[in-house]
Amino acid sequence: MPIPLNVLEARQLARHVQGPQTPPTEDIREKVFELEAKGEWIVQRVPEPWLPVTTKYGRIKKIPVGHTWHHKSCGQCGHIPGYSTSIFWLHRALGLDYDDPRDQTSCTAWNYYASATSNVGAQAAVAMRNFGAAYESGYFPQIHCGTSYGHYKEVREQLVAHADLRDEVRRICDRLGRPFVMPEEIVHYSEWVYAMRDEFARRRVLDLSNIDVTVHPACHYHKLVVEDAIYDPDVYGGQRTAVVSAVVTALGANLKDYSTWYDCCGFGFRHILVQRDFTRSFATLRKIEVMREEADPDVVLTHDTGCVTTLDQSQFAARAHDRKVGVPVMSESQFAALAMGAHPYRVCQLHWHNTDYRPLLEKMGIDWRERWREFEDDLERLKSGEKQFLTWEDADA
Amino acid sequence: MTLQARYADVPVETKQRLFDEVKADLRFRDTLYGCYECGICVAACPSARFYDFSPRKIAQAAAREDLGIFYEQLNDDIWNCSQCFSCLRCPRGNNPGGLITIMREVAINNGLASARQALEGYGRVVYKIMSTGTQVSPDMLQPNAFPDWGPHVAEISENLLLWRRALPPETLHTTSTAWEVTDRTLTELYLIWHMTGVMDMIKEVDAGLHMILVDVMEELLEDAGYAAD
Numbered sequence: 001m002p003i004p005l006n007v008l009e010a011r012q013l014a015r016h017v018q019g020p021q022t023p024p025t026e027d028i029r030e031k032v033f034e035l036e037a038k039g040e041w042i043v044q045r046v047p048e049p050w051l052p053v054t055t056k057y058g059r060i061k062k063i064p065v066g067h068t069w070h071h072k073s074c075g076q077c078g079h080i081p082g083y084s085t086s087i088f089w090l091h092r093a094l095g096l097d098y099d100d101p102r103d104q105t106s107c108t109a110w111n112y113y114a115s116a117t118s119n120v121g122a123q124a125a126v127a128m129r130n131f132g133a134a135y136e137s138g139y140f141p142q143i144h145c146g147t148s149y150g151h152y153k154e155v156r157e158q159l160v161a162h163a164d165l166r167d168e169v170r171r172i173c174d175r176l177g178r179p180f181v182m183p184e185e186i187v188h189y190s191e192w193v194y195a196m197r198d199e200f201a202r203r204r205v206l207d208l209s210n211i212d213v214t215v216h217p218a219c220h221y222h223k224l225v226v227e228d229a230i231y232d233p234d235v236y237g238g239q240r241t242a243v244v245s246a247v248v249t250a251l252g253a254n255l256k257d258y259s260t261w262y263d264c265c266g267f268g269f270r271h272i273l274v275q276r277d278f279t280r281s282f283a284t285l286r287k288i289e290v291m292r293e294e295a296d297p298d299v300v301l302t303h304d305t306g307c308v309t310t311l312d313q314s315q316f317a318a319r320a321h322d323r324k325v326g327v328p329v330m331s332e333s334q335f336a337a338l339a340m341g342a343h344p345y346r347v348c349q350l351h352w353h354n355t356d357y358r359p360l361l362e363k364m365g366i367d368w369r370e371r372w373r374e375f376e377d378d379l380e381r382l383k384s385g386e387k388q389f390l391t392w393e394d395a396d397a
Numbered sequence: 398m399t400l401q402a403r404y405a406d407v408p409v410e411t412k413q414r415l416f417d418e419v420k421a422d423l424r425f426r427d428t429l430y431g432c433y434e435c436g437i438c439v440a441a442c443p444s445a446r447f448y449d450f451s452p453r454k455i456a457q458a459a460a461r462e463d464l465g466i467f468y469e470q471l472n473d474d475i476w477n478c479s480q481c482f483s484c485l486r487c488p489r490g491n492n493p494g495g496l497i498t499i500m501r502e503v504a505i506n507n508g509l510a511s512a513r514q515a516l517e518g519y520g521r522v523v524y525k526i527m528s529t530g531t532q533v534s535p536d537m538l539q540p541n542a543f544p545d546w547g548p549h550v551a552e553i554s555e556n557l558l559l560w561r562r563a564l565p566p567e568t569l570h571t572t573s574t575a576w577e578v579t580d581r582t583l584t585e586l587y588l589i590w591h592m593t594g595v596m597d598m599i600k601e602v603d604a605g606l607h608m609i610l611v612d613v614m615e616e617l618l619e620d621a622g623y624a625a626d
Contacts, residue, residue, distance in 0.1 A: 004426070004429075004430060007430065072568070074531040074534075074576075075532070075575075076575075077531070077569055078534050078535050079533060079537075079538060081535075081564050085564060085565055085566055088565075089565075100566055102568055102577045102579045103581065104578070105531070105582055105583075105585075105586050106530055106575070108526055108530075110526075110532045110533075111532055112498075113480040113498070114519070114522070115501075115505070115516055115523060116512075117505055117595065117599060117602065118593075119502060119594065119598070120423065120424065121594075122590065122593035122595045125589045125593060129585050133582075158423070164423075165423065168593075172589060172592055172593070175592065176585045176588060176589075219481040219483060220481075220482070223481065223483060223485050223486075224485070226485070262441065262483070263441075263443060264443045264481035266443060268443070268480070268481075269480050270519065271479065273519065273522055274517075274518045280545060281447060286446070316546055316547035317545040317546075317547075346563070346565070347565070352553065354546060354547065354549045375563070379563060382559060382562050382563060389562050389564075389570055390562065390565055391565060394565070395565045
């Protein structure tokens with residue numbers, strides 16, 4: 001295959017004409033609006049109020065404060081439900097309006113990246129039916145999963161670039177009776193947490209100044225469509241994504257660095273399910289052990305479904321090999337909720353996590369024994385039939 | 398004894414046809430822009446640390462249109478990729494991970510034996526996502542499925558119904574799906590699988606799973622006024 005010199009020359013010329021300060025990639029959002037002007041689709045506007053954040057090449061991204069449609073994550077809701085519960089709890093703590101829909105499918109991208117038993121058209125159609133459902137609800141999508149977020153941004157690029165694909169997916173949406181809608185911004189929940197971090201800091205009730213934290217940036221957040229991820233010159237000199245890390249600092253905990261921060265967690269999509277020898281090895285040897293040796297953190301925070309699962313669950317087997325493991329893992333949404341006084345079991349649901357988190361809670365000043373006793377009382381009430389479900393009111397009691 | 402290239406018995410026409418299918422994918426033209434041989438993609442690649450696997454070789458074989466190596470990779474390498482896209486660190490803008498996504502699709506579409514083998518044990522996950530719209534569910538946390546995660550999984554499994562009722566969000570009181578999904582949502586998902594050829598892909602790679610999925614989808618589709626086929 002010949003090297004596409006015309007593409008490379010066009011890039012070179014664009015940089016020459018526009019100057020070195022110009023972002024090396026085009027702003028896809030402009031194309032999204034151009035397609036709306038041509039009547040190709042509806043663009044769902046970011047609702048007011050929104051907060052401006054800066055992405056990799058200095059562009060401004062709008063993060064809606066509230067009135068959001070929560071595109072849930074199957075891995076979070078299924079296996080680490082305190083992750084999603086904490087995201088909702090943070091919204092409730094700030095008195096923000098949100099929609100937790102039943103009319104939502106998974107993005108199906110975990111399966112796609114694992115097994116390839118799908119295709120471009122199907123993946124785009126799933127994305128657009130979910131966006132259509134959000135639009136019809138009147139709420140703006142906030143995406144919980146890092147893979148859904150990265151995948152939907154790839155889908156957006158493909159739909160913008162290929163008229164045939166747009167036509168195919170539009171026909172499908174017509175058949176489903178859904179509007180053909182592209183959101184003005186594709187927003188990950190961790191971008192919302194980043195944007196709201198000062199609000200959380202103001203409501204913090206625990207002193208975290210003795211808590212050391214390492215951060216694992218999720219691959220599909222900052223490696224897929226890189227120009228749309230949040231960067232901040234004040235966080236690692238703008239050389240890596242600022243989400244999660246900036247939240248740690250804002251909450252008053254100690255952000256600790258380690259050399260393998262860029263490495264993936266070892267999730268592997270298919271590997272975590274059917275080839276976990278790879279997953280366990282990578283997660284423990286390249287991530288947890290390196291963190292222990294170089295930073296000795298009290299907790300690892302990350303912002304994606306697969307990363308929490310992989311880094312947390314992989315540590316059990318490594319103990320049998322006397323590896324340096326034993327660091328609890330959770331999302332920054334759970335950590336922020338704990339800092340604001342959320343219940344570790346009713347809200348953060350830490351009993352679904354594997355690696356021992358109790359020493360961390362003690363260091364944070366949380367009486368986990370008492371909190372667990374309270375939760376066991378809740379379970380007894382559920383068992384006896386006194387209550388059918390735990391409610392938000394119970395969670396905040 | 399002479400070294401024999403792997404898959405020498407496979408006709409070159411077959412290899413060419415499969416390569417042409419990869420090249421015809423609308424994403425292909427955005428995956429290759431030449432190679433400096435710098436090895437940054439390999440250094441960033443998690444799979445390269447644990448397998449005989451190289452994203453650099455994947456990109457180079459495709460760029461050179463080397464059908465022999467391409468076919469070897471199609472069978473022996475692509476399922477080792479982690480799909481993390483760390484290789485996008487490439488200074489030329491190559492996307493070996495994206496190339497592998499396309500190659501995997503071609504392997505599945507053509508029912509390659511290596512693809513079937515790679516997906517052995519994975520059918521329950523395909524079934525879950527295609528039939529329920531959520532990829533993993535709480536009831537998949539069974540000790541026999543995750544023995545390396547320790548006794549913690551058994552504890553979850555034993556308390557599953559109770560612990561799910563102890564979740565404040567109303568949508569999460571489920572065990573066989575990650576959250577409660579409406580019938581309308583599922584009907585739309587089933588239509589997407591049918592209209593985009595995904596059901597045909599499944600038929601090619603796992604006829605038994607295809608039969609089960611058709612059966613599961615039939616009732617809901619017919620209730621909504623659609624023919625299941």
